[in-house]
Amino acid sequence: MSHPSQAANFLKDEKRAHWHDETLWFVREKRDISSKGIPEWEELRKLASGIKDHVLTKLDYYLEELEKKATENGIKVHWAKDAEEHNKIVLSILEEKKCKAIVKSKSILTEECHLNPFLEKHGVEVVDTDLGERIVQFLNQPPSHIVLPAIHLKKGDISEIFHEKLQTEKGNEDPTYLTNAARIHLRDKFMKAKVAITGVNFAIPETGEFVVCTNEGNADMGVHLADVHIACMGIEKIIPRREDLGIFLRLLARSATGQSITNYNSHFRSPAPGKEIHLILVDNGRTKQLGREKFKNSLKCIRCGACMNTCPIYRRSGGYSYGSTVPGPIGSILSPGIDVKKYSTLPFASTLCGSCSDVCPVKINIHEQLYEWRQEITKAQGWSAKGMSMKLANGIFKSPLAYKVSGKVLRATLKTLPNSIIYNPLNVWGKGRTVPEVPKESFKEWYQKNRP
Amino acid sequence: MSSKNLILSKIKNLAQEEKPLPEIPNFETPEDLLETFVNSVKLNKSTLISKMELQDLVNSGAYPKVYSGSKLIEDLKTFTLPENPKDLNDLDLAIIDGQFGVAENAAIWLEDENLGLRAVPFITQHLVIILEKSKILGNMHEAYTKIGSQFSGFGIFIAGPSKTADIEQSLVIGAHGAKSLRVVLV
Amino acid sequence: MEVALFIPCYIDQFYPHVAQATLELLEKLGCKVSYPLDQTCCGQPMANSGFERDTEGTTRQFIETFKAYDFIVAPSGSCVLHIKEHQPKIDDLEQFQKEVQSKIYELSEFLTDILKVGTVKGSFPHKIGFHSSCHGQRGLRLSSSSELNEAPFSKAKDLFAGIKDLELVELSRKDECCGFGGTFAVSEEALSIQMGKDRLADHLDHQVEIICGGDTSCLMHLQGIAERNHKSVKFMHLAEILNQAIS
Helix, strand or coil: CCHHHHHHHHHCCHHHHHHHHHHHHHHHHHHHHHHHCCCCHHHHHHHHHHHHHHHHHCHHHHHHHHHHHHHHCCCEEEEECCHHHHHHHHHHHHHHCCCCEEEECCCHHHHHCCHHHHHHHCCCEEEECCHHHHHHHHCCCCCCCCCCCCCCCCHHHHHHHHHHHHCCCCCCCCHHHHHHHHHHHHHHHHHHCCEEEECCCEEECCCCEEEEEECCCHHHHHHHHCCEEEEEEEHHHECCCCCHHHHHHHHHHHHHCCCCCCCEEEEECCCCCCCEEEEEEECCCHHHHHCCCCCHHHHHCCCCCHHHHHCHHHHHHCHHHHCCCCCHHHHHHHHHHHCCCCCCCHHHCCCCCCHHHHHCCCCCCHHHHHHHHHHHHHHHCCCCHHHHHHHHCCCCCCCHHHHHCCHHHHHHHHHHCCHHHCCCCHHHHHHHCCCCCCCCCCHHHHHHHHCC | CCHHHHHHHHHHHCCCCCCCCCCCCCCCCCCCHHHHHHHHHHHCCCEEECHHHHHHHHHCCCCCCEEECCCCCCCCCCCCCCCCHHHHCCCCEEEEECCEEECCCCCEEEEHHHHCCCCHHHHCCEEEEEECCCCEECCHHHHHHHHCCCCCCEEEEECCCCEECCCCCCCEECCCCCCEEEEEEC | CEEEECCCHHHHHHCHHHHHHHHHHHHHCCCEEECCCCCCCCCHHHHHHHHHHHHHHHHHHHHHHHCCCCEEEECCHHHHHHHHHCCCCCHHHHHHHHHHHHHEEEHHHHHHHHCCCCCCCEECCCEEEEECCHHHHHHCCCECCCCCCCCCCEHHHHHHCCEECCEECCCCCCCCCCCCCCCHHHHCHHHHHHHHHHHHHHHHHCCCCEEEECCHHHHHHHHHHHHHCCCCCEEEEHHHHHHHHHC
8 A cells, every 4th residue: 555545544534633643743842842951952963973873884893892792791692684583583582491471562673573473473472561562462553653652542442442452441541540451461461471572772882781761661570570581673773882872862762752861771781690681683674774875874763753753744644654664754764775666655755844854863864865765766666757647647738727828938848857747737736725826927928028 | 604794794895984983072961950850850750758758658558568778778677589570579669779860850870789689660569769969960971971880780770650651642650660759869 | 236036937837926026026125137038947846756867957957047147046945955955966067066056045045145135124014924845944944943952043034024014923833844745745635735734724823814935836735725725815925025015
């Protein structure tokens, strides 16, 4: 399904779409207030961007350093070239521990690798423990937002699914009541799990540690009660020094939700006595993206979700309209790198307004990369100039409006234009808009008459 | 080729020109550290209580099972931690010492030695962190300068009680971890 | 000061009065204005659709037409941004291209930074809402961006500041996109319309008489939606308001 049709679908319920827009805008506003309270905000963004730029140019060095230091600390490091290998590594650890049920905190990487269905196929029960993720898991849906996984749902929807799955009172929509029901339900899962999986926000080669940030405390509940902690990270999650965390932790939560910091910022350096930590370093297309000069800095992303909250398209089309693991502006520049055909409409799901680039805490030029992906996609795919003009339009010559337009200027213009402009889809334009009145003469004609 | 070598060689083959690693400058910190810290505590939905209020809380009996690992306030009701953290599932109140706090966001740094067991601040229903007034730093940069060379298998900044806004962005305190965080400044 | 006027194709065709206002305004402010007749289009619609590589001819034509002038002024932030950032490189015209890219200005930018008019003196007794086009705002930095931690500024608002009885409203969402986006307006029609409706509602909630902007393309889109939904609000380009106010 293409983005335009999914978006149109989402917008059919105008009231709900409006609510979605308002809800995310509220998060964007909280982010504004929070970031404007930090005089050095723009300086922090510059530093964060510079640190990530540096890391990407020395990624091989830092990955080896990370492995070395982490191993010295007693962490077992694994390398996975792709999603399949990542999933197999996780499964092999679970099999070794004879573990049939795991708890997992939020990890976009494991979503990207489709770890849950893989493990379930092998008889492992996976419980997502982030409240939002648990909600969408009950509904067999993926997260619709990387920070706010259930942001597309209303409390009525959640009340209904909790009534079915957790036997909460029918019709009780009180968020505190529902959250408490999830707390009780998930605590039971935490108590039983032998293995806990988490993502990684930052990994530090200097110290061989990695950092996981949550507000709920679900990552920590999972790993500190389990015997084995498996942490999965994309290879781009590295920042060189411990002191760099100062920059990134100041930016992350403020950009994501407007909080000054996430509640729990856990630094894992070595396992507790008698326990194990496994760290899986995953490529899955990242080295390929690193080799694309125009797109490599998309790998600087720290998954704060600010570009989603600010995006006027995302807010009005919802996360699922993108059909990709990471939705929104950042997803629209990451996904075509994974499958250019499948995600060919995403870079066009933007007005190139640039809000995403200005909000990004690591200064990824998202909207410029959207523009560049458009150039690549038309080259790579069937979006030929001819195809597009055929598909989109009654050509300008066929449109009644074009007939009225002074022929001379139009001809002069068209002479220098390629075929790709020769579509004038006034039929689509006119569905929800009037067409501009056609003046009796163009400016050029007026000018020639009046300023000879 | 192993996946490790494959990944590393792919990166090496790009022969990228190294970009410099920026140095982090000193940023101005709040003038009144204590006042800023107190404000941040409130913003994070934690509460500030006095030493006396803590003692009353512990003695009130409202929390049947209390663990204290505090060295800053001694003689609080406590028990010896079990080996298996899952045995703490009925813990009502945990009292632990923080190493230092950060004024800009009320984050408090704790390491293994403060926690006893890593699960303590999460599995407990309610949490109290005791902090010396003199140990409040301005911002996160100062915080990392401070802990730069320390080694702990686990370290954490805790900034508030467990919370979520996953249901319609309504803030609910007490998702999985501690339902409240009280901070005692001594 | 001698300037060449670049009038984007859709203004030439559909909004000649915006071009006339731009011309008259520049003349009133003491410029000697030429309008090179060989000009066509900047190439943006093709480039934003992913066919930048097909705009060489258009770009060549643009450079040849304007290379001789000291300043080029256009009443469109979007087209100016395209010329500055998204023209394909024309190797045999490299030097001329660079010059053209550095001497082209959006109207409010030219008035503020080159003519240094400060503020326009005049009267315009109306309540207006200003729509910042994204390309002008975040592309050319004609005004501060609400995402950034920077001191607020707006070249257009500075120009309005000295006009008597002109009331400029503060919108709820200061700089949200209107949803035009070039071909986006048709390829993502449903979204484009919804964004336009929302933007329009913000202005109407503030009881504006006139919605003003520096990019006629945004205004064309908003006006189309307003008219289709029978909303009575007028649309004027920045050049028209300044030109009327000054006289």
